[in-house]
Amino acid sequence: MNRFTNKVVLLTGASRGIGAQTARRFAAEGAKVAVVYGASADAAHAVVAEIEAAGGIAKAFHGDALVPANMAKLKDEVLSTFGQIDILVNNAGIFEGGMIGNSQITDLDRIIDVNIKSVYALTEAVAPVLPEGGRIVNLSSCLGERGTFAGASMYTMSKFAVSGLTRAWAWDLADRKITVNAVLPGPIETDMGNPDAAGITALKRLGLPDEVAASVLFLASDEASYITGAQLAVDGGANA
Structure with a gap:
């Protein structure tokens, strides 16, 4: 299956974990990544x-x-190399902070810069050059729907923002048939994952990066042409 032949994917946070596996899968289906x-x-x-x-x-x-x-410079470099951008996947993110009353404002600054401002800035730069029918997929989190455990207020706030931007951008870009969707992973088996978090899922296991990547590729494909503004949970039932 080559759903992405002649497509160029700009994928952030692609050096490890979910991002790296998503890059491999896009390339295996014909995309330039x-x-x-x-x-x-x-x-x-x-x-x-x-x-x-x-x-x-x-x-x-x-x-x-x-x-x-x-x-914006990153967008220009990718365009200079590949000549086009058809799909944007905003995957880069960090987890900072702790319990309220025991965290630092500098942690909040980092969370906002990486998880919100950079997502906004890159999408602002890339959206004008996407073709009609282009795709944007944002990586949010199961914490982008509700708070699930203590000590994650900063991260939860940031992922609520990503989910909100996803819904709003779906309206902004609908006239160009560009879809904007979010994937909301639960606890995933990566170097950032916590094995103990399996307990918050209905399936009582960690997800695999490939299970998240498969959902990203679906939303980026022609098969998902009538889906926009959606929040696709890949969380083992953590928010069921």
């Missing part, structure tokens, strides 16, 4: 090498989500 990383240059280049060894096309791009002002 801009593998965007912040601090993990070696990991990003390893993902690119793996994609190329399998016959795919990818290139690593530095785009530090801690600096939202750099997102």
Whole structure:
């Protein structure tokens, strides 16, 4: 299956975990993938090498989500390399903070820069160059629907914002037939995951990066052409 032949995907946070697996799957289905990383240059280049060894096309791009002002430059670099951007996947994100009364305002600043401002800035830059029928997929979280456990207020706030932007952008871009959707992962088996979090899911297990990637690809495909503004939970029933 080659659902993305002749498509270019700009994918942030693509050096590891969900992002890396999503990059591999897009490339395996014919897309050219801009593998965007912040601090993990070696990991990003390893993902690119793996994609190329399998016959795919990818290139690593530095785009530090801690600096939202750099997102327009990132867009320009991807356009210069590939000539187009058809699909934007806003995957980069961080978890900071702690219990209210025991956290730092600097943690909030970092959360807002990475999880909200950079998502907004990159989408603001990329949306005008997407073709009619383009796709935007945002990675939110099961915490983008409701608070599930203590100590995550900053992250929860940021993911509520991503979910809200998704709904609003679906209206902004509908006249160009560009769909905007969000995937809301629950606890996932990555280096950032917490094995103990399996207990908050109905299925009592962690999800796999590939299970999230499959949902991203579906929303980016022609099969999802009548879905926009949606919040697709891939959370093992954490919010059921």
